[in-house]
Amino acid sequence: MKHSRGRVLDVTTLADLDRRLAAGARSLAGWRVVGLDLTDRGPVLLERSLAQSLFLGCEFADGDDDAVRRAGGVVLHEIPGSPVDPFRSRLYSPAELYDAPRYPDTVDARAYAWSRGPWTPDDTLAMALHDHHVDEALEAWVVGRRLVGVMGGHALARGSAAYADAARLGHRLGDGATVATGGGPGAMEAANLGAFVPGGQADLLEESLAHLAQVPSFTPDVGAWARAGLDVVERVDGPGRDSLGIPTWHYGHEPPNVFATAIAKYFRNAPREAVLLEICNAGIVFLPGAAGTVQEVFQDACENYYADEASVAPMVLVGRRHWTEDLPAWPLLQALARGRAMEAHVHLVDTVDEAVEVVGRGGLSRPDGG
Incomplete structure (x- = not known):
């Protein structure tokens, strides 16, 4: 490129x-x-x-x-000892990260092990250069795309109703935008899966969900988890739809999912979190999650709080009970938004269908009861 x-x-x-x-x-x-x-x-x-x-x-x-x-x-020159190319000029594909039959032998696993140190000055230089070039490649990849983010918990198991909902959300959002996630397992994988399956192939999505349910989690065997995903990729007739994953080796125990067709994987988490929220120009849907998802909600809220109205993108929290009782982020988000340009662009809904409706109309009005 x-x-x-x-x-x-x-x-x-x-x-x-x-x-x-x-x-x-x-x-x-x-x-x-x-x-x-x-x-x-x-x-x-x-x-x-x-x-x-x-x-x-x-x-x-x-x-x-x-x-x-x-x-x-x-x-x-090339930096000795690095398992990744510090000067790469393109985003990763799943095949590049899962490039060996055994997961411990893959680039992904070796990069995680290396990133845990101890580091030499050459190692820290290699990681900084790598992340810089991934950033450059991502900047080029997103040009001209309408990106909608899906955030949610990494622990969501394949085979669960919530996983299926996240996949159907990604499938419907993928009809009108490019779906972007944190690129990991759980809700992120489900959204990338739904986005990957071509539009109108709801039956194939349901078949894929049933196949994946046989390996519910990446623990205890990342290799088996990834192979089940790659089986689904091979079942798709022709290329799947583009979607984006932005994972990090900072959380390297959470492997990248194989359904994001473009993967911007970083060593450092802070730039990765910032850029993931920044590129979602069509809004972000927040599924129920824990500390990481709460952090993303308020990091995005901070950007919208200081933005002018033309720059505000919709924020849609899915799960009224979760966001008002289990982790009551919604009352604080409402209070922050009051009187600001973002006020009309924050939403609380109960279903993924409502979330798709909000994103589809640009978040210009609040659903009943929101």
């Missing part, structure tokens, strides 16, 4: 590099050349101005990297 933004140009294939050089580029200022084998390109590169150019994880012939530095370019 390559994209231009201002003076920054990402070059991630040799074909693109050769095309640009052959077209007469004389200066590489603002170029980021990522992950390329440049052992045969040194002479042609050194004929150009290399000031303010950046070469990330590229391979050079002996001495060429030093020559590039003397010419004003910045060269960062």
Whole structure:
């Protein structure tokens, strides 16, 4: 993937590099050349101005990297010991994270084990660079998309009525928007599943729910849990619908679900939480959850509290009893919203059907009793 933004140009294939050089580029200022084998390109590169150019994880012939530095370019080589590519230019697919038959051998599991330390300075640099490049790839992926978030508890078991409701919510929301979740198990997986199954295939969704119920949880065997999900993916005739997952190795004991077609996985949780809420320009549906979901409710509320009316996105809390009695976040949210631009955009409903209705009409009016 390559994209231009201002003076920054990402070059991630040799074909693109050769095309640009052959077209007469004389200066590489603002170029980021990522992950390329440049052992045969040194002479042609050194004929150009290399000031303010950046070469990330590229391979050079002996001495060429030093020559590039003397010419004003910045060269960062691969960082030894990292199980992930710190300079990756695209989001993950499920196949990339689950790239081995045994879960402990996968990139996902090895990255989690590595992230738990102890760290060297090279390790912390690799994690920071990785998250930066995932951030860049995510920024490019969301352009032009109407994204609606679904937040909820990670412990929701496959086979439960609440899991099925979350999947049906994702399925219906996916008809008019791209669904984004925290990318993990439970309600997040269910919403990504529903979004993945093509529109109008409610029977396939029900069959998928029945199949997944045979492996209710990622404990004690993440591999079996993931394989059941991959079985469902293979049953879909043709490509599923796009959806987004934004998980984190900070909670690496919660594996990423396989139904998000694009996965922005971060090492650090704080930027991941912020960006997940920020990109949901069509609103967020909050299913019943515990501390993590409550945190997301009020983090999103803070953004809306200080936003002007044109920037406020709907907030829809599903489960009247949960949000007023079990974890009474709703009264505080109402109090925060009173008199603010966000007041007409916060909603409390009882069913996922009501939530879809609110998001579908842009959250411009409150359902009866909300």
